[in-house]
Amino acid sequence: MSGLPVVRHETPWPLSSDGLLFREAVEADVEALQSFRNLPEVNHFMVRTHVDPEDLRREWRAVPDSPTDFSCVVERDGEVVAMGFLDVVDGPGQPGVPDGTDGLIGYIVDPRVAGQGIGSATARALLRAAFDDLGLRRVTAAAYADNPASVRVLEGAGMRRERVSVQALWHHELGWIDEVGYALLADEWRDGPG
């Protein structure tokens, strides 16, 4: 439809920003990703808690061939220190609305290097990739309401809090927990952080 952004499904990576390299994962990265994905400090904040290491390998292997998954690894000084998730998803779905206009982002930083700005830089890079490279219309993210670091990351990246969903998620240690939802439109990105 005219007036709507054209979504280009070419990889936005590699991208260098904030002293970090955001790039597609290769087989040699999987061990580093496995080394922090299941740490307690990570699983405490994830709906999907323990991930079988071989499932993790299979999922990252599939990314380069996926038309909708633009997840990346984050490298600092040659070490993989984080993973970023960027999925192209469908918009509202009414007749005539094109598919694949929206994005969903997420991130996990290795707890051994937490608090050094990597999460914030990753959110910014994911938004830049989503809006400037993939041409998406709207990007959303969600976090546990009781995840202050992630909330700071999303708000610091300029995303707008849109909702609090009460006891919306189940966590195997915490029980039912509240979720906060954030969003940003392409126009807001261009007028603001972008």
Ligand SMILES: CC(C)(COP(=O)(O)OP(=O)(O)OC[C@H]1O[C@@H](n2cnc3c(N)ncnc32)[C@H](O)[C@@H]1OP(=O)(O)O)[C@@H](O)C(=O)NCCC(=O)NCCS
């Ligand atoms: C959430 C996470 C990505 C933050 O990454 P990070 O690299 O540590 O974050 P940054 O260093 O960029 O800090 C971002 C902000 O959070 C604040 N922050 C960091 N750790 C915090 C903590 N434990 N409690 C409160 N605030 C915290 C920082 O002070 C900073 O605030 P500022 O923007 O006002 O300066 C990381 O902790 C993580 O991966 N956690 C486990 C997985 C997870 O929660 N993923 C997100 C699921 S929605």
